[in-house]
Amino acid sequence: MIIKQVIQTLEELAPLQYAEDFDNVGLLVGDINTEVTGILVTLDTLENVVDEAIAKKCNLIVSFHPIIFSGLKKITGANYVQRVVIKAIQHNIAIYSMHTALDNSQYGVNAKICEVLNLTNPSILIPQAGNIKKLTTYVPKEKAEALKTALFDAGAGNIGNYSHCSFAIEGDGSYRAKEGANPYLGKIGETHYEKETQINITYAKANESKILSxxxxxxxxxxxxxxxxxxxxxNQNIGIGMVGTLENEMNETDFFRFLKEKMDVSCIRHSNFLGKNIKKVAVLGGSGAFAISAAKAVNADVFVTSDLKYHQFYEAEDKILLADIGHYETEQFTKNLLVDYLTKKIPNFAVSLSESKTNPIKYF
Structure with missing residues (x-):
């Protein structure tokens, strides 16, 4: 198996088109045609992770966070990013990052948090805009059904829990073939009129190349x-954050004890207790301050995220309980998700969960 095939498998879970514009995802180091000896899955790619890959004879690191986030003008080993890149290249180790592509996946980072917290009926908190495309084309009437079938097979026409969705209008098409053309119907130099079907069909942006092919x-x-x-x-199935419900509601103190146990955290920074039970829970792995208003809009009782600043806690406005459990802590189970996924998709292949510690924040 070569790196390109592993990437294709990963992009079935989280197409890179899902990633935010500011992000740097995909293959950051390496050659897609390299034969894979083993895969090491990690949250962050640091020097100790590269050392672990070397020891385990893994030449592909699948990392959640990208080690190269902004452009590198020099690679001299002057900082930790450059040292990681140098060591990876020296040992022919490729690095692939998923980051916000996996954040926006229906089965990604936030789905894993929902699973760990045993939340039921999870749904996307902030559906991604600009993800749905519409194709309109014109085809001879007798070929319309065959073309629609091909488009459906390529992934078009899915809307929520429905498939094979389209709309068609019949009308008269016309064209005149010029010299050098090879018309399917009609003759060179003559205007041809044809009974045609206009087909309208939607599809996810990630499937565009397959749809057009x-x-x-x-x-x-x-x-x-x-x-x-x-x-x-x-698209209600693609976007950032999720919201779900606890099987049994609990008071705020009991919920925080539950949260600390399930997410393996030692402390929680939070807004004022509101004196009400927790039932509806919004979650967003990583920095989630931008989603406070969205969590309030869906009437969540609590919003679990990280990296909230001092003044952002005021945004709770006694309408929601904000719980900051730490950046690493919200994303820590992502690598387990990826190992499980790859092991299922590529059985009998060496996929390892990184044992290296990469959380830069310590608690005293």
Whole structure:
């Protein structure tokens, strides 16, 4: 198996198109055509993680956080980022990062938190905008069903719990083939009129290359007339954060004890207790201050996240309990998620969970 095949498997879980624009995801170091000897999964790629990969004979590190976040102008070993890159290259170790692509996945970081907290009926807290595309094309009437089937097979036409969704309009199409053309119907130099079907179908942005390939490979015309638009509609299955419910509600103190035990944290920074029971729980792994208003909007009783600043705790406004349990702590189980996923998808292959400590924050 080569690195490219592992990447294709990972992108079934979290397509890179899901990542935020500011992020740096994908293969950061290495050659996609390299044969994989073993995979080491980690939250962060530090020097001790590269050393662990060397010891375990793993030449591919799958990391949640990207070690290269902004551009490198020099690689001299002057800081920890450069030293990691140098060591990885010296030992032919590739580094692949998923970060916000996995954050926005329906089965990613926040789904794992929901699983650890035993939350039921989880749903996306902030659905991602600009993720749904609409394809409009025109095809001879007798070829319409075959083309729709090919587009459905490529992943188009899925809306929530429904598949094979489309809309069609019949009308008259016209064209005149010029010299050098090879028209499917009609003759060179003559205007041809054809009973055509206009097909309208939506698809997720991550599937665009497959959808367009299916269009071009199955459309009978030499020149395919089509339009692609980005819709304002939000995909309810792709986005950041999640919200779910506890099987049994509990008071705030008991919930915090439960939270500390399940998420293996030693302390919780929080806003004022409100004196009400906790039932509906919003979660967002990593820095989640930007989602406080979204958590309030869905009437969550508590919002579990990290990296809240002093003044951001005021945003609770006695409407929600804010719980900051630490950046590493909210994301720590992500590597378990990835190991389980890869082990299931690539059985009988060396996939290791990193044992290296990478949390930079200590508690006294």
């Amino acid at each position: 299916a269009l071009f490979n199955n459309h009978p015309y030499e020149e395919v007339a089509y339009e692609v638009h980005t819709l304002e509609n939000k």
